[in-house]
Amino acid sequence: VKKVLLFGDIGIDDTVALIYARLNQEIEIVGLVADYGNVSxxxxxxxxxxxxxxxxxxxxxxxxxxxEVPLTGEQPTYYPEIHGERGLGxxxxxxxxxxxxxxxxxxxxxxxxxKNDELxxxxxxxxxxxxxxxxxxxxxxxxxxxxxxMGGAFWVPGNVTTVAEANFHGDPFAVNIVLTxxxxxxxxxxxxxxxxxxxxxxxxYIDSFGQTKILKPLMEYYTRFYQERDPSLLxxxxxxxxxxxxxxxxxxxxxxxxxxxxVDKLEGPARGxxxxxxxxxxxxxxxxxxxxIAFDIQYEKFFHHFxxxxxx
Ligand code: BDR
Ligand code: CA
Numbered sequence: 001v002k003k004v005l006l007f008g009d010i011g012i013d014d015t016v017a018l019i020y021a022r023l024n025q026e027i028e029i030v031g032l033v034a035d036y037g038n039v040s041x042x043x044x045x046x047x048x049x050x051x052x053x054x055x056x057x058x059x060x061x062x063x064x065x066x067x068e069v070p071l072t073g074e075q076p077t078y079y080p081e082i083h084g085e086r087g088l089g090x091x092x093x094x095x096x097x098x099x100x101x102x103x104x105x106x107x108x109x110x111x112x113x114x115k116n117d118e119l120x121x122x123x124x125x126x127x128x129x130x131x132x133x134x135x136x137x138x139x140x141x142x143x144x145x146x147x148x149x150m151g152g153a154f155w156v157p158g159n160v161t162t163v164a165e166a167n168f169h170g171d172p173f174a175v176n177i178v179l180t181x182x183x184x185x186x187x188x189x190x191x192x193x194x195x196x197x198x199x200x201x202x203x204x205y206i207d208s209f210g211q212t213k214i215l216k217p218l219m220e221y222y223t224r225f226y227q228e229r230d231p232s233l234l235x236x237x238x239x240x241x242x243x244x245x246x247x248x249x250x251x252x253x254x255x256x257x258x259x260x261x262x263v264d265k266l267e268g269p270a271r272g273x274x275x276x277x278x279x280x281x282x283x284x285x286x287x288x289x290x291x292x293i294a295f296d297i298q299y300e301k302f303f304h305h306f307x308x309x310x311x312x
Contacts (some may be wrong), residue, residue, distance in 0.1 A: 005111070
């Protein structure tokens with residue numbers, strides 16, 4: 001069983017990933033870090049508890065309040081048109097529960113607790129919290145066995161700009177820190193996740209087993225957004241669930257290794273601006289470090305595995 005500390009910005013496909021993790025006996029979630037991204041970190045906390053209650057997650061899994069803004073301090077953009085008003089599509093979780101929230105240091109406790117136990121960290125949101133762990137606890141982070149990161153678009157169109165994918169675009173500075181300091185990094189970019197399409201027919205089949213309750217309304221909301229944007233799509237991409245699959249299903253993926261660099265150059269102060277002198281931001285990842293990148297998946301393996309796990 002893989003012990004997983006999950007950093008997520010709990011929107012719809014993050015939620016499907018949580019349901020997948022709950023139904024997959026080979027994955028044990030040992031902590032959840034709620035980050036800004038698709039939704040605010042407060043909604044991410046609320047959605048985590050909504051799913052944990054609905055799917056009877058084991059008691060006592062720490063829910064940690066993660067980053068509220070990127071390292072630059074900018075106010076994030078949320079995406080209700082994709083993930084819904086609160087990140088659960090049409091579902092509005094009631095707020096009358098007292099939610100037990102741990103502070104950021106709980107992440108240190110979790111890594112200490114599992115340091116001889118091969119902890120896996122999976123990041124399915126922006127990388128701000130994970131980068132902060134490297135900034136504050138670089139040595140401790142060496143006890144983490146492996147990192148799986150959903151993000152990036154390598155020589156394929158992005159989904160927030162022509163080149164940028166949402167998780168990497170949300171905090172490019174954080175991406176560079178993680179890619180520079182983390183070891184055993186597997187990146188699951190849009191190249192792979194855009195092929196992990198779940199169709200309405202697949203959702204109906206899974207729904208007919210009656211174990212995944214909110215999957216259908218979530219996927220109808222999420223798929224409507226994708227199909228309105230591209231009517232040729234037969235369904236919608238399971239970016240985050242696919243990333244969790246990479247932990248235990250290596251032969252579903254086609255990997256190549258490259259040195260990955262995210263370069264985000266700050267322009268110098270514009271004429272007449274009174275801001276302090278800035279300096280060009282050089283990529284600290286000097287291209288030495290190679291990371292494993294999934295450039296493709298074997299769709300039939302994804303199809304079969306997703307249906308098998310989700311129908312319990
Ligand atoms: C990533 O951004 C979010 O929209 C999804 O949850 C996924 O983690 C895809 O670019
Ligand atoms: Ca996500």
